[in-house]
Amino acid sequence: MSDTTEGSPSYSRTPRTTPTRYKDRATWEQAAIHAILDSAYICHLGFVVDGAPVVLPTIYARVGSRLYVHGSTGSRPMRSASGEQGMPVCVTVTQVDALVLTKSAFNHSVNFRSVVAHGTAHQVTDPQELDVALAALVDHAIPGRSSEVRPANAKELAATAVLRLELDEVSAKTRDDDASDDAEDADLPHWSGLIPVTTVHGTPVPHDDRTVPLPAHLRSYPR
Template identity: 60%
Template sequence: MTGSPSTPTTYAPTPRTTGSRARERMAYDRELVHSILDEGFLCHLAFVRDGAPVVLPTLYARVGERLYVHGSTGSRPLREAGQDSGMPVCVTVTHLDGLVLAKSTFHHSVNYRSVVVHGRAHQVTDHEERLMALDAIVDSAVPGRAEDSRRANAKELAATAVVRVDLEEVSAKSRAGGPSEEPEDLELPYWSGVLPVSPVYGTPIPADDLAPGTPLPDYLTAR
């Protein structure tokens, strides 16, 4: 799903999405936000429970201008998302691209790309939308896997919660490049530069009870 031709190319900044530091790293470009979200599948979902902040790591997928987030029906906060007004949340996604090593400890940093989404989470109750969202969440982690799996049955669906958050109050932030050095530190005898970081997938390990002769799917050999 993509936006219509009339969809703005940027998200409108709000007080919550306007950074107080390093504002030059902030961006609201819709395509950039989508690309950062689409590259990942793990997010951190933040909300307030009993007056205290809570942050949960969980799986997500973007479908058009919505994020779908996976959870359990036994989770009280996700049950609160079933209320008409929804539940106030903040969702963050971050990719670490490199460790930036400067000549001084003060100027050490990281290269990264991140997206922060503010909004209200609403529980998905429509049956077909839930199935679509769960397929999207599976495919966001392993593209092609949803079609190559049994769909959840009624009992499993009853134990699974899916919430959606509209992409309206959104910002991206990133850093790239080498270290920023103080002029007086340039001649110090310390190595400086960037140590790149990227995810690495290992060799697939078959389940102990996998039927002999079951081939490894192409979508795993391509990773």
């Protein structure tokens, strides 16, 4: 479900998606949430097994308001999510944009963009949806790549599993501010400011066949 905030489509707010601190940094706007999800590569999938919490890093892709999370058919989350009841999960994505240095140790911080999604994940079993999900997982990192490579064969598909999570209970939280020094610290002889953090993509390096020209979708990289 979604509502509308200031004319922009938004996901519904719930107690689990409403932060208890720095509420002004939170948003439920779909466009903002989708932009963060589309800008990162790795998510962290949290779930409970035998009463103990487990958090696994993995790749993912967004298709509309649906998140696809990659895994192996033999992994614990895939086994738990294979039934009709699915598996309760929490999926998080974080991008770090700057280290925030202040004159006091306490006020140090990080500029970031993050998304937290709660819900029940289900293993994708429909062959057509699985094709869409696997192509999205490849194209999420390298747009256009899925049409330029050999698709997975039967053996590879048997070893690969994908979780589907509907983005219903989801929010984003960001910090995009300068360093904030306390007034009493203003004259201290310590440096304060920002150290920007960026991801740099290098020139593609061929593996072994240097006669294959660099494809167009890589010549235009980074995304």
